[in-house]
Amino acid sequence: MADIQIADAWKRRARALLGNEADTLLHYCQTPVQKSIRLNTLRYGKDHILEQLAAAGWELHSVPWCPLGYWVMNRTREDIGRSVWHALDYFYIQDAVSLIPAEILAPKTQMCVLDMAAAPGSKTGHLATMMQDTGGIVANDVALGRLPALRANMDKIGATNVLVSQHDGRAFAQMRDAFDAVLVDAPCSATGTVRKNPGVLENWQPNQAQSHRKIQESLLSSAITATKPGGFIVYATCSLEPEENEAVVDAVARNNTVALIPSHLSGLQSRPGITEWNNCAFVNAMERTVRIYPQDNNTQGFYVACLQKTGDSYAISE
Amino acid sequence: MQYLSNAEREIVVTYLSERFGLSPHVFKDFVLLSSGRKVWAARQLAALAIEEISLTVETAGLPLLRWRSGREMKLTTAGARVFGCHATRNCVYVSHREMLSLLQGNSIEVDAQAAADGYVILYGDYGIIGVSHKKGPQVMNMLPRARQLT
Known part of the structure; x- marks a missing residue:
């Protein structure tokens, strides 16, 4: 177990969210996360990859909510990221919890999809694989310095349907009804990543939960505008803070023609989004969004909401 | 990024055909674009969709080959790993x-x-x-x- 320092203010918040179960959450925050991979079926058949990895002695356990996701169970071997199979692009190293957004968005082949904050490209690669390298994906990121990693990861999986762009995500509001589906993996305070980033909660203060809120709301609004009527938008963060999750979705959904869609995946243990926080009530449909605490699936913490652009007047479907 | 002209595309496709036996048919669903010394292969539908919304992109598709010393073409590693399975020589x-x-x-x-x-x-x-x-x-x-x- 690691010796991870967690600010008292965040411990109080954990108790406010989970009551007595907060101790379990805090315990899990102290343990490292299990390494996981996503098979690269754009390059090789799934059976072939699994056979080769098994023959090489890699013990893999299926991630229940993603057919391409596997946990690497070998604890005493060298890093699988330094193996021949990784060099030959048999798989991509990706946290099991970050396999969730693409599975919920579930893009079809031939769709036109936007990944609004794409770098370094884990979820873009997952989308491209699910679309079997058909249609088109705009993988956008505002940070120029993050594009080389995004580009390299697309080359690695062999995706030819990805177009990389560098725009402020808010600019997509000018592209009304352009995309069949949009993923907003929003910038956030990343409190759910404490098992990988031990320092993230050490000096945590309540105002940090608000620091990204304006941009989060803007990006989600922009995503909705850029989605075709009937299309889906997935909003995700690696934060457990209601201010960055339910509060954002609630504020944006109240001003847009969207419905909140249940975001459950088979095999994934999750909690419904909360409907009240700090004396603010959210729409009841917020329960259709999903909170994932580290102890639920032995992963990092995460939040996901799926919205459908209805094209109706300004009303949220309950 | 710029689309290759028909003549430029012909040069690229002919090189890949003559050097590696890659049939021009392999590239029928792809547009070829250039950026600096690289030639990129992108799904035609992806490129068309982006044209419709007039989005400026940094790169499109996969780097297929690069010009070396201004006159010699080299298939990239990424290009070989995607299209190399069709090579015959x-x-x-x-x-x-x-x-x-x-x-x-x-x-x-x-x-x-x-x-x-x-x-x-x-x-x-x-x-x-x-x-x-x-x-x-x-x-x-x-x-x-x-x-x-x-």
Whole structure:
């Protein structure tokens, strides 16, 4: 177990969210996360990859909510990221919890999809694989310095349907009804990543939960505008803070023609989004969004909401 | 990024056909674009969709080849790994040990008289490794560092 320092203010918040179960959450925050991979079926058949990895002695356990996701169970071997199979692009190293957004968005082949904050490209690669390298994906990121990693990861999986762009995500509001589906993996305070980033909660203060809120709301609004009527938008963060999750979705959904869609995946243990926080009530449909605490699936913490652009007047479907 | 003209596309497709036996048919669903010294291959539908919304993009699709010294074309590692399975000539088989040596950044010697000197696609029992320059038995390691074992 690691010796991870967690600010008292965040411990109080954990108790406010989970009551007595907060101790379990805090315990899990102290343990490292299990390494996981996503098979690269754009390059090789799934059976072939699994056979080769098994023959090489890699013990893999299926991630229940993603057919391409596997946990690497070998604890005493060298890093699988330094193996021949990784060099030959048999798989991509990706946290099991970050396999969730693409599975919920579930893009079809031939769709036109936007990944609004794409770098370094884990979820873009997952989308491209699910679309079997058909249609088109705009993988956008505002940070120029993050594009080389995004580009390299697309080359690695062999995706030819990805177009990389560098725009402020808010600019997509000018592209009304352009995309069949949009993923907003929003910038956030990343409190759910404490098992990988031990320092993230050490000096945590309540105002940090608000620091990204304006941009989060803007990006989600922009995503909705850029989605075709009937299309889906997935909003995700690696934060457990209601201010960055339910509060954002609630504020944006109240001003847009969207419905909140249940975001459950088979095999994934999750909690419904909360409907009240700090004396603010959210729409009841917020329960259709999903909170994932580290102890639920032995992963990092995460939040996901799926919205459908209805094209109706300004009303949220309950 | 700019679309290749028909004449430029013909040059690229002909090179890949003559050097590696890649049928022009392989590229029928792809648009070819250039940016600097690289030629990119992107799904036609992806490119069309982006044209419709007038979005400026940094790159489109996969880097297929690069111009070296301004006049010589080299198939990229990424291009070889995606399209190399359709190649019918100038492909060199390497053993598991040779593959490991390549992935460790070394050049190797091979007995591959069927392959002409020049760029060759290297493949092994586990898939396509990449592209190297062959001169006699010598195969120069041209794998990008990011594709090597570190």
